[in-house]
Amino acid sequence: MKVLPTARILIIDSITERRETTRVGLSALGVGAVTELSSVTELEPGSRNYDVLVMQADDAENVPENPFRDGADAIPAVLVVDGPTHLLARVASRAGYDAAVGMPLLPRLLYRRIGSVLQRARRLSKPVAGATAAVAEEVQPVTAAN
Numbered sequence: 001m002k003v004l005p006t007a008r009i010l011i012i013d014s015i016t017e018r019r020e021t022t023r024v025g026l027s028a029l030g031v032g033a034v035t036e037l038s039s040v041t042e043l044e045p046g047s048r049n050y051d052v053l054v055m056q057a058d059d060a061e062n063v064p065e066n067p068f069r070d071g072a073d074a075i076p077a078v079l080v081v082d083g084p085t086h087l088l089a090r091v092a093s094r095a096g097y098d099a100a101v102g103m104p105l106l107p108r109l110l111y112r113r114i115g116s117v118l119q120r121a122r123r124l125s126k127p128v129a130g131a132t133a134a135v136a137e138e139v140q141p142v143t144a145a146n
Helices: 016-028 085-095 107-125 131-140
Strands: 008-012 032-039 052-055 079-080 101-103
Touching: 008 016, 016 032, 016 052, 016 101, 016 107, 079 085, 079 107, 085 101, 101 107
Parallel strands: 008 032, 008 052, 052 079, 079 101
Antiparallel strands: none
């Protein structure tokens, strides 16, 4: 994953030891900048200087909403929570996360999930080459042959 060494990752987790373990694990795998916060309320208003959010929740019943999911500058987010696999995807989707990872957290798995959501976000933000060419052809004036 070429983008991860330069990725700016925000980890939000209320448990300090778990948050530090996640940061250390991602840093050992070569991730660029990792910022840690204990809650969403610590975010500065309007600060979206991150490439991906990693939200660690205590249980699947009380998952906070993704604070970056709305707006033109939404960023991808990964939810980390304990629970059955079939429940994780549903809970993550309802709360506005792009992916979910179960507990116990393996740094390599989180690293790969972050890479996949960043790649998906990058793909979705690029215009399709065929559509761009078709629009360019429609815009050009048609000249009549004499």
